[in-house]
Amino acid sequence: MSWTEIGSEAELREVLGEVMPRAATKERVRLHERDREWLAASPFCLIATSDDAGNCDVSPKGDPAGFVHVIDDATIAIPDRPGNRRADGFRNILKNPHVGLIFLIPGRHETLRVNGRARLIREAPFFDEMIVKGHRPHLALVVEIEQIFFHCQKSFLRSALWKPDTWNPGVLPAHAKLVKDVQVVEETLEQLEEYYGDAYTKRLYG
Numbered sequence: 001m002s003w004t005e006i007g008s009e010a011e012l013r014e015v016l017g018e019v020m021p022r023a024a025t026k027e028r029v030r031l032h033e034r035d036r037e038w039l040a041a042s043p044f045c046l047i048a049t050s051d052d053a054g055n056c057d058v059s060p061k062g063d064p065a066g067f068v069h070v071i072d073d074a075t076i077a078i079p080d081r082p083g084n085r086r087a088d089g090f091r092n093i094l095k096n097p098h099v100g101l102i103f104l105i106p107g108r109h110e111t112l113r114v115n116g117r118a119r120l121i122r123e124a125p126f127f128d129e130m131i132v133k134g135h136r137p138h139l140a141l142v143v144e145i146e147q148i149f150f151h152c153q154k155s156f157l158r159s160a161l162w163k164p165d166t167w168n169p170g171v172l173p174a175h176a177k178l179v180k181d182v183q184v185v186e187e188t189l190e191q192l193e194e195y196y197g198d199a200y201t202k203r204l205y206g
Helices: 009-016 033-041 088-095 125-130 154-159 175-182 189-195 198-202
Strands: 044-050 056-062 069-072 075-079 098-104 111-121 140-151
Touching: 033 111, 044 088, 056 088, 069 125, 075 125, 088 111, 098 140, 125 140, 175 189, 189 198
Parallel strands: none
Antiparallel strands: 044 056, 044 098, 069 075, 075 140, 098 111, 111 140
16 A cells, blocks of 8 residues: 655645634633633543653543633643542653643534643642532642634534434443453453442542
């Protein structure tokens, strides 16, 4: 099979064309009131990081809408919640502070994108404002904004992501079966099904 690879920005522009004027000028460096409103309504974000060798990771973060704490017009904080403790993204940030964030609002086709520099904070007064169901975060990701803008709707429109009639969650086995199939685990399938059952939801914050 013969592949034709793109190796320069000039070649890339030959394929894509020039940046649309409206897209070229939409970047900002501080939060607009509309950005604050979006963050207050968003229950979910994706955090992209890479280590000092360029190895990448994207981690999802979710909580009730408004879980992101706005410190000032150029700084936001994202609380951490109990997870699997791999800390892939956090370990990357210790080596390379640059992060990319995408904030979603269910049902909306555009997203809010934020790029900046991140720090891991283990204690700060604003932690008291990020308590959910009695859980005060043990650390937070503080991001100093370097670039912020609203991203266009086309990818969500093409994918029909928010249209329930396109959803097919049963196309793959339940999570317990996926874990049993692709990982080396000691637990039986029945034990995994119990672990990822109703009790799993009850452990979200503890």
